[in-house]
Amino acid sequence: MEIFHELVSAYLEDGLPVGSSRLARSGKFDFSPASIRSKMSDLEDAGLLFAPHTSAGRVPTETGLRLFVDGLMEFNRDIPAEQRQSIDSECAARGISLNQLLDKTSKTLSGLSNCASLVLSPSSEAELQHFEFVPIGVDRALAVLVRSDGQVENRLIDLPAGVPALAMTRAANYMNAKLKNNSMIYAASLIRSEIAHHKAELDELTTALVEQGLGIWSDGIGGDDAALILRGQANLLDDIQAAEGLAEIRGLFDALDARENALRLLDATRDGDGVKIFIGAENNLFASTGCSLVIAPYRNNDRSIIGAIGVLGPRHMNYARIIPMVDYTSKAIDRVLGR
Secondary structure (H helix, E strand, O other): OHHHHHHHHHHHHHOOOEOHHHHHHOOOOOOOHHHHHHHHHHHHHOOOEEOOOOOOOEEEOHHHHHHHHHHHOOOOOOOOHHHHHHHHHHHOOOOOOHHHHHHHHHHHHHHHHOOEEEEEEOOOOOOEEEEEEEEOOOOEEEEEEEEOOOOEEEEEEEOOOOOOHHHHHHHHHHHHHHHOOOOHHHHHHHHHHHHHOOOOOOOHHHHHHHHHHHHOOHHHOOOOOOEEEEEOHHHHHHOOOOHHHHHHHHHHHHHHHOHHHHHHHHHHHOOOOOOEEEEHHHOHHHOOOOEEEEEEEEEOOOOOEEEEEEEEEEOOOOHHHHHHHHHHHHHHHHHHHHO
16 A cells, blocks of 8 residues: 555656655655565455556556545645735735636636636526616616625626616616515516506616516516636646547537526535545546536535536646635635525
C-alpha cells in the first residue's frame, strides 16, 4: 500500500504513467526496481493499477483512484489564505443578483483550480417580491422581477412608441399589488381574470404593459429552466492532447448543456452531505472522457439544497487541493444566502 500511495501521488502530479525506476529514485523505498515491479504487478492483479501501453509504467484504475481519494489521500481541510480571500471577496459583493454571484464565483474557482468550474442553479420557485420597468432608451425597458430568495430575473422588452414613465409606474404598481408573496402562476391568473372582467381599472396603454410584463416569463409560468454555468473550459481542453480526447470533452460540454443532465447531476449531490467526487465512469456523463468532478451543494437560509458548485478536471487533478477549495466555496455561498 505504501508503493500504491506513492505511485498514485506521482501520477496526480503530471498524469503520466509511473514506472518502478521512478519510484525507486524517490528514495522512499529500500527496494530494487525489480522488487517494486513485482509489487506493482500484485496491485495490477488486484484491479488497482493498469498499464496504458506495453512496457509503460502504471496508472491507477478508477477503483484505485477511488480507494486513494477515500482513504489514503493526505490533505489539509483548510485552504490557503489567499484562496479564501479571493472567494470571500466575490461573495461579499453587494447589489448583484444570485446568478451574478454564481457567475463571478465560478470564474474565481476556475482560476484557482486551473480546471473548468461548474455551477448548477435550478429555476427559483420562491414567491414573488417586486416588479418594475426600468427605461433604458426611447422605446426599450428592462422588466425586472425580484423573488423572495433574492434571485433577480431581467428581460429586455420593446415599448410602444411614446409610452410615458407614468404608465410604466402605474403598471408596475398594479402588478406589485397582485404579485407580492404569490407564485407567478397564481398572480398571472388573477391579473388576467381582472383584466378580462374589466376590474383592473387600467387604461389601454397600462393594460398592454401589464400583459407584456406577464407574458415574458414563459407566459406567466415562471423563470428559466435549470441553469448551468460552465467556466474555464479551455483549461480542460489544454490538458487533452489526442484529437479523440478533444471530441469527447466537447461532447461532454454539449451533454452538460442539456437541462435533464444538469438536473440529474444536481440530484446526485443531494445524496449525502458535503463534497461528492465522481471519478470517470462512476457517472455516465464522464464515462468516456477521462474526467472527474468534485462538487458540493449550496443551500438557502432554510438549509434546503438549491444548487451545486464544483470543479471539472482530468482524472489526475490535484484532489488534495481542490476538494477543500470546493467545500469552502459552497459554504461561502451558503453564508451569503443565509444572510
